Amino acid sequence: MNQLLSVGVDGVIYSAWLFTAALGLTLIYGVMKIVNVTHGSFYALGAYAGASITGAWLARGYPPMLSYAVLLGSALLVTLVVAPLIERAILRFMYAKDEVVILLITYALFLILEDVIKLVWGVNPYFIAEPYALLGSFSVAGLAYPTYNLILVALALVAGLGLAWILHSTRVGKLLLAVIHDPEISRAMGINVDRYYLVTFTFGSLLAALAGAYTAPTVSVVPGLGVEIIVLSFAVVVIGGLGSLPGAALGAVIVGVVRSLSVHYMPQVELFVIYFVMAMVLAFRPRGLFSLAEPRRI
Amino acid sequence: MKKLVVALVAAALAPVAAAQNVKIGVVTFLSGPAAAPFGVPAKNAAEFVVEALNAGKGPAPYTKRGFGGAAIEVVMLDEAGSTTTQVTEFRNLVQRANVDLVIGYVSSGNCLAIAPVAEELKKLVNFFDCGTPRIFEDGSYEYVFRTSPTATMDSVGAALYVKDAKPGVKSIAGINQNYAWGQDSWGDFELAMKMLVPSVETKTSQMPKLFAGQYNAEISALMSAKPDVIHSSFWNGDLEALILQGGPRGLMKQSLTILTTGETAMHKLGAQIPDGTVLGARGPFGPYAPNNAYNKWFHGGYVGKYKEEPNYASYQMAQAFLGVKLAWEKAQDASGGKRPTNEQVAAALKGSTFEGPGGTVRMAIGKGHQAIMETAYGQTRMAGGKLTVVNVKRYPAEQVNPPEGVKSSDWIKSGFKAK
Numbered sequence: 001m002n003q004l005l006s007v008g009v010d011g012v013i014y015s016a017w018l019f020t021a022a023l024g025l026t027l028i029y030g031v032m033k034i035v036n037v038t039h040g041s042f043y044a045l046g047a048y049a050g051a052s053i054t055g056a057w058l059a060r061g062y063p064p065m066l067s068y069a070v071l072l073g074s075a076l077l078v079t080l081v082v083a084p085l086i087e088r089a090i091l092r093f094m095y096a097k098d099e100v101v102i103l104l105i106t107y108a109l110f111l112i113l114e115d116v117i118k119l120v121w122g123v124n125p126y127f128i129a130e131p132y133a134l135l136g137s138f139s140v141a142g143l144a145y146p147t148y149n150l151i152l153v154a155l156a157l158v159a160g161l162g163l164a165w166i167l168h169s170t171r172v173g174k175l176l177l178a179v180i181h182d183p184e185i186s187r188a189m190g191i192n193v194d195r196y197y198l199v200t201f202t203f204g205s206l207l208a209a210l211a212g213a214y215t216a217p218t219v220s221v222v223p224g225l226g227v228e229i230i231v232l233s234f235a236v237v238v239i240g241g242l243g244s245l246p247g248a249a250l251g252a253v254i255v256g257v258v259r260s261l262s263v264h265y266m267p268q269v270e271l272f273v274i275y276f277v278m279a280m281v282l283a284f285r286p287r288g289l290f291s292l293a294e295p296r297r298i
Numbered sequence: 299m300k301k302l303v304v305a306l307v308a309a310a311l312a313p314v315a316a317a318q319n320v321k322i323g324v325v326t327f328l329s330g331p332a333a334a335p336f337g338v339p340a341k342n343a344a345e346f347v348v349e350a351l352n353a354g355k356g357p358a359p360y361t362k363r364g365f366g367g368a369a370i371e372v373v374m375l376d377e378a379g380s381t382t383t384q385v386t387e388f389r390n391l392v393q394r395a396n397v398d399l400v401i402g403y404v405s406s407g408n409c410l411a412i413a414p415v416a417e418e419l420k421k422l423v424n425f426f427d428c429g430t431p432r433i434f435e436d437g438s439y440e441y442v443f444r445t446s447p448t449a450t451m452d453s454v455g456a457a458l459y460v461k462d463a464k465p466g467v468k469s470i471a472g473i474n475q476n477y478a479w480g481q482d483s484w485g486d487f488e489l490a491m492k493m494l495v496p497s498v499e500t501k502t503s504q505m506p507k508l509f510a511g512q513y514n515a516e517i518s519a520l521m522s523a524k525p526d527v528i529h530s531s532f533w534n535g536d537l538e539a540l541i542l543q544g545g546p547r548g549l550m551k552q553s554l555t556i557l558t559t560g561e562t563a564m565h566k567l568g569a570q571i572p573d574g575t576v577l578g579a580r581g582p583f584g585p586y587a588p589n590n591a592y593n594k595w596f597h598g599g600y601v602g603k604y605k606e607e608p609n610y611a612s613y614q615m616a617q618a619f620l621g622v623k624l625a626w627e628k629a630q631d632a633s634g635g636k637r638p639t640n641e642q643v644a645a646a647l648k649g650s651t652f653e654g655p656g657g658t659v660r661m662a663i664g665k666g667h668q669a670i671m672e673t674a675y676g677q678t679r680m681a682g683g684k685l686t687v688v689n690v691k692r693y694p695a696e697q698v699n700p701p702e703g704v705k706s707s708d709w710i711k712s713g714f715k716a717k
Contacts, residue, residue: 009518010514013514123334127567127570129542144547149514219539219542222331222534223331224509228510263515264519264522267502267503267504267505270476271476
């Protein structure tokens with residue numbers, strides 16, 4: 001029973017982290033039909049900005065409790081500088097091209113940003129351990145868990161529920177849904193689709209940067225950080241259905257719980273189990289669990 | 299006018315002098331996840347050693363300028379990329395850059411792929427860091443050497459330390475990366491523990507994906523299993539993430555945790571590593587290096603140049619240069635002062651013994667191509683705001699390395715029998 005409890009807690013923590021990271025990816029695909037590989041770069045940029053700015057904050061002796069706000073500010077800062085630049089300077093000229101071409105363009109940007117990160121931050125690791133231990137621990141089934149993990153869970157809930165609220169309960173969200181459904185008709189109806197694309201790309205990238213920034217206190221921030229997350233995020237959104245918000249949530253929970261179960265009960269299959277689940281889902285529902293029927297255009 | 303003539307003569311002679319340089323290809327990770335813990339510290343060490351040797355400022359017997367009086371010229375190459383890329387780059391180094399010899403390679407996969415190509419091209423290669431014992435156990439080479447010990451030494455040394463530090467150990471568990479390095483390290487450690495303490499029970503063996511980064515579930519599984527000892531050969535960000543995530547949860551307090559490459563995180567993480575954690579340095583390097591003239595020269599010079607501590611990869615690179623330098627000069631002396639061929643240098647390096655900043659290196663196994671050294675482990679203790687190692691135990695080379703002609707796994711299975 002105790003072990004099942006810890007499987008649950010570990011699964012929830014992992015799912016929350018994964019959901020925050022994958023949410024922006026599914027949002028950008030849903031609105032812009034871009035399989036955005038630079039999502040991993042924004043995760044890494046968020047982690048680097050979070051680690052370096054928060055590290056500087058703590059080194060100067062400023063209040064450690066505010067470091068959580070500094071992490072948020074770091075993610076905002078780096079995203080607001082880089083994401084609009086990429087969208088306005090490069091991506092907006094590519095929207096007419098095939099999805100595969102745009103995927104390759106974002107992959108090229110991902111590689112470029114990896115080198116930019118090395119140019120700016122070098123190859124040595126960055127650490128900010130204080131925020132992880134600052135809030136103390138809570139105990140479940142006799143095991144201690146840093147309370148910081150609850151921030152990750154809260155971040156996932158706020159991001160997911162907030163985005164759902166924006167999409168379904170605000171005017172902006174309803175206009176965005178119109179853009180998702182048909183950009184051409186939306187443009188004809190007077191909606192500034194380009195602006196929605198810019199805002200969507202920036203907001204989606206911000207979610208990745210936030211995931212990176214709030215992961216920074218738990219890891220060593222090193223080059224290549226964005227590679228692993230992009231693979232896992234793709235697995236999550238593919239399981240849930242590309243572009244689906246509830247799909248991303250369910251995908252993250254499935255991946256988190258299945259991984260946790262395998263780590264506790266069959267560690268030898270941990271490496272393969274996530275991709276096995278993905279393969280099974282795709283075998284029976286090739287467009288993911290929450291895929292919607294697409295209208296024929298002609 | 300006189301100065302001008304001297305300058306013109308020097309300029310005219312420059313190509314001749316350059317042609318006499320010893321051109322060495324140095325291959326290590328300059329990008330990617332292995333750059334920070336291994337690649338860059340090794341590159342720094344190579345640069346420091348070459349600079350010092352070219353200035354004739356090495357400790358005796360390394361006082362002669364460069365290699366046998368010829369300046370060393372380094373062609374630095376990034377090890378990042380696929381094994382296929384590395385083989386292509388190696389061919390380029392040999393056939394286009396015309397290097398005299400190559401010192402390099404961190405990845406065991408790259409070492410295994412490069413060895414037969416070096417043999418085919420008849421080019422001397424000294425692997426400075428990679429750990430797999432398979433290179434000289436599964437193959438026989440004339441031009442290939444490794445002046446650092448194999449990973450077998452790390453695992454056997456770790457098991458011996460556990461037995462000494464925790465008498466009556468009943469159970470072990472592992473968390474290692476799911477690829478050759480992690481699996482081999484855990485396999486050797488588990489087997490060595492079962493030979494040393496036959497009643498020991500393996501509680502769990504966690505094998506997360508390389509660079510997974512998130513280990514909450516693995517830490518929970520390890521803590522639930524409550525083993526006496528936890529073994530990990532994690533490196534780079536994975537090692538640091540394990541320390542950052544496991545420390546606050548009390549993982550290292552609950553079980554004696556042995557991190558076989560932990561020394562690379564020691565100077566970076568400091569206070570985050572709980573007291574009592576066992577750190578390895580893949581040999582007598584870093585905090586375990588002897589207080590000899592070579593270490594004073596290397597450590598002092600490195601810290602002076604880079605304002606940071608050298609780690610074990612730096613030490614391994616330094617001794618790789620020193621071993622080849624000594625062999626080069628021995629071969630040069632034997633050929634009456636003429637520039638030695640690769641064959642002559644290989645013959646001189648084979649079976650040789652030399653001193654370095656990590657102590658005595660003996661090319662004693664792998665038909666004289668593979669080094670053995672003593673090893674050491676110790677436990678962390680924070681003292682005066684600085685992380686130190688205490689309870690250091692040293693194990694002689696013969697106790698932690700298989701004898702000549704015996705495979706590592708067979709040697710462990712035999713109960714560490716001498717031949």
